[in-house]
Amino acid sequence: MALISIDPKNCTNCLACVRACPVHAIQTSVGNDIPTVVDARCIGCGSCLGACRYDAISYWDSTGEVKELMKSEENVAAIVDPSISGEFPDITDYRKFVEMIRSLGFKYVNEVSFGVDLVAKAYKMLFDEKKGKYYITANCPAIVYYIEKYFPSLIGNIAPIITPVMATANVVRETYGEDVRIVYIGPCIAAKREILRSDGVTKIDSVLTFRELRKLFSEKNIHESHLEFSDFNPPIGKLGSLYPASEGILEAGGINHAITDGDVIIAEGAETSLNAVLSFDQNIDQIRKNFNVFYDEGCVMGPGMATTADKQLRIALVTEYAKKRLKDFDVEKWEVEMAKHAKMNMKRVFKDDDQRLQEPDQAKLEEIMNLLGQADDGFTGCGGCGFKTCKDFARAIAQGLTKTDICYDFSLRSKNKYINTLRESNKKSQEEVNAYKEELKKIKSEYDLATDKLETSREIMNQIPSGVVIVDERLKVTSSNRSFIELLGDDIKEIDDIIPGLRGADLKTLVPVQFYKLFQNTLETGENIISRDVEIEESLLNVSVFSIKKNKVVGAIVRDMFSPEVRNEQIIQRITEVVDQNLGMVQQIGYLLGEGASKTEAMLNSIIQLHKTKKQK
Known part of the structure; x- marks a missing residue:
């Protein structure tokens, strides 16, 4: 189980936790809105918890496993850190x-103070040996993990x-x-991971922080005013x-830590403690003292x-x-107890868990530094990104630990550039x-x-009687007039x-098949069909189909042959056609029959004239 978790629902992507993490175990990447914790890199210092204002970061909750222990029939002891007095x-009374x-539900409640006395004595003996080797105390799990990694x-x-x-x-x-x-029960988060290495008589089954202890008190409705005094189980510690x-x-342990002649240098606090480890690494031959280091300002300020x-x-x-x-x-x-x-x-051993990343290519570093707009002097940097220098920040970007957005200066310049681009874009967009x-x-x-023309053409079409x-x-x-619709019926x-x-x-x-076949024929051939009679039920329609746009659009004029007006017109037209078509024959007949044929022609012409005159009236 991961020691530290980030809740995406509460995270606002403010990146405060990313900047606060001293080992950059909280990563950001392009396209990922929520930072992620790389558990293998985490030292359990808890700095991210204090940096988050949105309650988006939590640590491994042990209350559930402790409740299960309480339900068992086994004897369970609570060993309590002395910092509980500050919590x-x-x-009013520690009892x-x-x-x-x-x-x-704990059968035994012991204070860690006696264990402190035993360990302090061991440190006294180690430091007093003075064989030319100097040590860093191993009491703060976060510092131990920092060195191992x-x-x-x-x-x-x-x-x-x-x-x-x-x-x-x-x-x-x-x-x-x-x-x-x-x-x-104590103030340390990193101890939750540290106990995984304990075994045998030193095994710790679970760790509760004081926050979790208060949670259990609340759930069980346990209050000071309801209880009597009860002291710790022996043995009891001294100093x-x-x-x-x-x-x-x-x-x-009675260990001399005086400035002038002491054997130990004390370093506490996030930045001071990590700098002390670096100084020990680089300068111990000149310092020649043991280091007592706590990430927080002592356990009393634990996360x-x-x-x-x-x-x-x-x-x-x-x-x-x-x-x-x-x-x-x-x-x-x-x-007596100490002697016992x-x-x-x-004795204790430690684990080599190297989490250092490969140094990126120099050309890549220079490229990122140029992107950030910073000089490659190794010293420039405001520290707002969580890195000491801009070069360290660029190195982390190249290693995939973070992204450029963390840099306030770069983000500000990028946003200003974006705003200017938007302004220009908006100006251009407005013109467009x-x-x-x-x-x-x-x-x-x-x-x-076009609509007016269309309406005009439709109105003209509606005035056409055909x-x-x-x-x-x-x-x-695509278009039809009222006369066409009336021809087709109710x-x-x-x-x-x-x-x-x-x-x-459609x-x-x-219309019947013989009607629309005329349209199909004109669409396919492009040839017009003039004055074709088509019977539809009891009606006789005269249809002329013509191509408007070859193979694309055709039109037709349809007339009702049974309407008086059309019928008279058709009689005249068709008699005229008969006379025209048979004029030669009539002339031959006239030649053979003489005056009788002439009278026939005159009679036909008079019929035509009669209908024309009637139509004009």
């Missing part, structure tokens, strides 16, 4: 919070001594039985109660603390707590919009003109009510 300033912890060459300089927590677990099992399950302060373990009190108040609370404990302290009993556990195995508006006006004007219809290559009606008129002018209607669904 619960609202509790009350001991009983509160016991009320959760990023300064593996210093692993041999980590003091090979177990932590006070491990020592206390050993003491509890030697005192109450090896089958006791143990839960450590180990001062462990929450960085110098506390040195005080407990698992729930309250927001400042360091000075917490140190004061811890000191006052230690004084009260020492007031009636049984030194002889303590010495003097032969405890304090104005041009489009003018074009739209022109198109609308042309459309209105039926007129125009179809496309699919025999779909059913077609109903369709016209729904689809004015029958526009889009001609094949409107």
